[in-house]
Amino acid sequence: MLTHAPGRRSRRARRSLLVTTGALGLVLGAAAVTPASADTPAAWEQAPDVSVLGFLLVLVIIPVGIAAVVALLTVLPSMARDKGYEPGAAWRGEPEWFGGPSKGLGAADAVTPEQIEAAGKGSGGTSAHW
Template structure:
């Protein structure tokens, strides 16, 4: 029996990264909300039991401030590189030009060569 299947072109929109980011944001939100719930522990010895309990909303604001600070640092690192058009994916190869700090301003083919046998120009020389 001969079956014909119609081949469809692959999708052009990358949905995998979008789903991963959405899942990460959802997990972060749920873990932050779960971490801001009050703890059900006894007051440690030596602490005043009459102190006001810490509000869960206050803890949530502190956690969000820390996450916001981390995001600002990440943005300060990656945004300038992305604005220059560099590839910012992890493990991306970078084309780095060789640099010689404090070296001569001439290129290698313009360096002085020795004029005669007594000249000191042109490179290393060893004598016994």
């Protein structure tokens, strides 16, 4: 088993920090000495200044408008249909039993309590007998 002494690990960390700092200093020092050469060519025409209203129009007003139109188009079909269930009115929908028998509510009536009790003994559920 190969182990390193704590002093050796510390020296290695200091050495890598020194090399990294030196390389970063060279890069930043070279950038400070040389002038940037990213000027716009003289043959190009000067771009017009953008007004505050134009800035807000492109970056705020148009995106908010598009989002509002999409939201309206999403909600509009449900607003155009009937009101759905209103409190106090009779429920008009079909009854549903989530997790019930796959053959519907009629199949649940065909099962007797004795069959349910016999099926539940010794298997499944919290009895931990699978």
